Amino acid sequence: MGQKTKRFKERHVSLDDKAEKRFSKAVEGTNTIKRKKRTSISSIEKKKRSLTNTLPIPPMTISGETRYIHPSEVVDRYTKVSMPKAVVAYLDVLGFSRKKCEWDTSSSLLDFSGPLLISAYHYPKIKFNVFSDCAFISSPLECAGDMISAIRFAFTQWAADGVFVRGGLAIGTYNEIDSSAFPDAPQNYVASLFYGTGVTTAVNLKGSGHGALLFLDDLCAKFYGETYGEPIFVLDDQKVIGWSDDLNALFWFAGISLLRLIRFLSIKGNDVNSPLARKLFNNLLYSLAAVSDRRYIWSLTLAILSLPDLASEARKKVIDLFHISDPEDFVSMEKLIQAWLSKEEEFAILRILADMDSSI
Missing domain, CATH: 1.20.5 (Single alpha-helices involved in coiled-coils or other helix-helix interfaces)
Structure with a gap:
């Protein structure tokens, strides 16, 4: 052995x-x-040079003096915010990474963040964490109604600017942590450290559905339904809480969605089964469900499809998608269609906002 x-x-x-x-x-x-x-x-x-240091650019070396920090000092400044029961929303701008125009990109960032800044002034108990085209919004459970109110206000502004935002809404924990080094950090360092079950769930819910909508899970849907009597929509088996039922906001939201859908389908190779087409189509389905009078959005849809300069093939795809009877449905809504078409200024702005999106 x-x-x-x-x-x-x-x-x-x-x-x-x-x-x-x-x-x-x-x-x-x-x-x-x-x-x-x-x-x-x-x-x-x-x-x-040696075998252990052959790279042209060496790693940074630390210089300066070190300072002792007592553990008690670190503990006092470590937990910045703690919400054992919180409502957390994660929002981001749809199509942002595909934008080809710098002006459109920068404008979208300002249009996205501006309404959230206004909401932050109005609701000081709600946390708004905005970075680039994304935002986390969190509040204690007792302020859940104010949080939805703030988000709905932002939606009315986003819709009017043609900015489409998708989000996830969840109930869970939310915590922000701080470091004893942060107060002395240089101006070129920005940190926002937060975590919790509400954060991770909201992120997952945001990507669970198609459309510029606010998706939520069963727990959150039950809470808002029982506590506030909020109606919960179901779209593609995913639960959605309403953005807003404001007619003016839905006019911009639905109108821009339809014009962008037609524009997208007019491009060779694009079809109704693509992810972008599904998102825009779901925006319209939500608008039809959320509005108090369905004829408002339906007649707007028919009016846009009556515009004389639309690409005929794209128009036909949309008509088939909505199962519209042509010309019967147009004839039955003729008065409402003409009323819409008489709003030349509003329609001109609709088309401008629809064409401004450089991601299509």
């Missing part, structure tokens, strides 16, 4: 020796290549 172990060890050492020799030759070959390729590096600089 001892002899076998000895032979195994000897072989093991022998293999290591061979491997080391091969490694040494490989390193020599690498150094030879480096000498041939990097002729501009001086011989003195080459001698300074």
Whole structure:
């Protein structure tokens, strides 16, 4: 037994020796290549470099003085906000990463963040954390109604600016943490550290459905239904809480959605089964469900489809998508359609806002 172990060890050492020799030759070959390729590096600089430091740009080295911080000081400033029962919303601008125009991109950021800033002034107990085209909004459970009110106000402004936002809404924990180093941090450092079950659930819910809508789970739907009597919509088996039933907001939301859908379908290769088409179509389905008088959105849809300069093929795709009877449905709504078409200024703005989206 001892002899076998000895032979195994000897072989093991022998293999290591061979491997080391091969490694040494490989390193020599690498150094030879480096000498041939990097002729501009001086011989003195080459001698300074070792096998453990061959990269041209070295890592940063820390300089300066260190300061002792007592643990009690860290604890006092560690937990910044703690909400054991919170409502958390995660929102982001749809199509932002596909925008091709810098002006459109910067305008979208301002249009997205502005209404949230106004809401923050109005509701000081609600936390608004906005970064780029995303935002986390959180509040204690007792302020859940105010939070929806703030989000609905923002929606009315987003709709009027043609900014489509999708979100997830969840109930769970929310915590913000701080560091004792933050007060002394330089101006070029910005940190926002937060976590919780409400945060992760809201993020997952945001991506669970198609459309510029606010998606929620069973727990959140039950809470808002029982506590506030809020109607909960179901779209593609996903629960949705209403943005707003304001007619003016739904006019912009539905009108811009339809015009962008027609524009998208007029591009060769795009069809009604694409993710973007589904999102825009779901925006319209929500608008039809949320409005108090369904004829308001339905007649608006028919009026837009009556515009003379629409791409005929794209128009037909939308008519088929909505199962519209042409011309019967248009004839039955003729008076309402003409009333819409007489609003030339509003329709002109609708078309401008629809065309401003450079992500299509």
